[in-house]
Amino acid sequence: MAYVCEIGTGQRAYLDNQGKQTIVTTASSSLGQQQQSSQSFVTGSWTASPESFRNASGVVVKITTSQGQYFIQIQGNSMGMMAESPSLQGAQQIQLQQVDYIPTSLMPPMEPMKPMEPMEPMKPMEPMKPMKMGDMEMSMNPMQMRMGNMELRMDKAVSGTHRFCSQCGTEVSPSDRFCSACGHRLQ
Incomplete structure (x- = not known):
């Protein structure tokens, strides 16, 4: 009892x-x-x-x-x-x-989660058009920004001997073919 x-x-x-x-x-x-x-x-x-x-x-x-x-x-x-x-x-x-009994649960049981519907594959992004706002101009490929007489530009070739893994951001040597941290194939 x-x-x-x-x-x-x-x-x-x-x-x-x-x-x-x-x-x-x-x-x-x-x-x-x-x-x-x-x-x-x-x-x-x-x-x-x-x-x-x-x-x-x-x-x-x-x-x-x-x-x-x-x-x-x-x-x-x-x-x-x-x-x-x-x-x-x-x-x-x-x-x-x-x-006479001990309640096993005071709340009704939750319904099981329904499986997610498959997602559509992502479409490749269109290249971003240069943006202008007043005297500021910005474009993405190559990444550059101009405002007044100042300019910031980042080309694919990084100046100096520093190179970074595009997957995890770890610094890699110019002669490396794979990242030593994550194994990503370097380009």
Whole structure:
């Protein structure tokens, strides 16, 4: 038999014993949002109904089995087995109610994603026409920009001995046929 208790505003803890496992499921819901988390602990079969207590650090669940007592700490959606029994002095006992089942999910499952439609191959770009704006002129092949009496120009041949891989940007030697960083064939 499973149990449920209210552990906070819009938050419930479900407890179930399946064989030697105690399964704790926390479920919280608020406007437009639902969260659920489950964890299983090896405790053995229950010999008594579980008990739950609210203390300063959250909720403590007490599980009694033929192997002894186990304590599970619940804080928000995280939970864990406590190494030693906590002091429950001054803790408020939380009422547990029996339920027929534990919800596996509060939200309906999402539909599987549909495969993407194949994309059309890209068409080659048309050469860019020179642009003019006032006394500024810019063209792409070769890349050049003129504004007033200033001019910036980049031809295919780079001045000096510096050469760079067009794939990854790593500097390469003029005699290299392949980039040493990415293996791209150099032109």
